[in-house]
Amino acid sequence: MSQADTFRALHHHRAPEDPLVLPGPWDAVSARVFAEAGFPGLAVPSAGVAASLGYEDGQVPVDEMFAAVTRIVRAVDVPVSADVEDGYGLAPKELVERLLETGAVGCNLEDSEDGELKDPRAHAEWLAEVRAAAGDRLFVNARVDTFAYGAPDPEQTIERAALYVAAGADCVYPIGAPPEVLPLLRSGIQGPVNVGVFTEEGPSPAELGARGATRVTFGPGLQRRATRALREIAARLM
Template identity: 75%
Template sequence: MTDRVEVFRALHRRPAQNDPLILPGPWDAASARALEAAGYPALATPSAGVAASLGYEDGRTPTEEMFAAVARIVRAVDVPVSADVEGGYGLAPKELVERLLETGAVGCNLEDSEAGVLKDPRRHADWLAEVCAAAGGRLFVNARVDTFIQSVAEPERAIERAALYVAAGADCVYPIGAPVDVLPLLRAGIQGPVNAIAKVGEGPSPMELGERGATRITFGPYLQRRAAEGIAGLLR
């Protein structure tokens, strides 16, 4: 397991700025196998895509079902899988880490807002530090910064939160929803890898996002939604 985490961690050390790590998001075992067959070296589950595959609204997936879905995805492939576990489902850090390790995941996304409200950044950083300590290097922690999606447009607020989370031990920071023209400023102000989200077939390409400062690219629920649109088109 430790070897898989180190492989995943090494993938974030990119040789060139315009060559970001691209982590497509499987929502079930079948999509995970398709993405692995396409040649991607690692995967990152999107909580919203998994929720849709299980018949729930985003943010409404029961804890047990989310961890079970992640475990099925991990079992289906040989490449490392990171799991979006939203805000941690109210679990204590030690239990959250144990549950993640039981699925076989090598990493996790953890959000810093709840029900549309940003958490206190210092308290959240303290909680992240407990998660990282409990993980002991066995998980790659991607700390999401929700300022932009919660209508806090100043990049400085995102950078301040990112600094606290990196100091707490986070391996990567994810300023979700950051405008493309702000990425260079975030890259300059944040230590370590920076995650950006890309849409499928529209907006800046992963390479362009990399040139702006993104270290890794994820797609949120967009692959799952485009797949659903494709099925609807076939049926029509």
């Protein structure tokens, strides 16, 4: 079984209170820490990598982002998925080739650009091209940005999700959806659902699983927590 197959299998046949928990490493060291802790896979956040490289979120040059993902993949033996934002303007075939060159077996692809939602049907067609180029070599997590960018309508989210699943997405990620809306989204979305946890507050992964999350990721939240801890250490040293 390939690592992509292994990663895909992790998303299925899970008990409701046992979602797949994927920490988000931002460099090789953090990746090793999470892998050594026993997590079965990792989900690299673009914002966390951006911070580690000294950039604002969304401003990392594409070559630097893929190089960072390559270093993370090389550091661990578990499967790694990478947030590659909206694909950096690359054609689907080139995007897939470059992702596979890093060793990643999955990716996040968002349906917004510069804070604006994309046309969902056009985006679904683009996702279908990504799927055709990737075959079963990549696990595609289709991010739905309705709650993030001013259209917090569960029905619209479900409609977009249906288009993306039909286009070949393996998982749907309604980023920013409030926990109380998850049961409704779960009832209307086919296949795995990713839920993001960005702060230390709110429901636990198990509680999110009970509400409908198949997998839980953390975006840049863990990197930001580590940065706060480092600031506290620096302050004590002073």
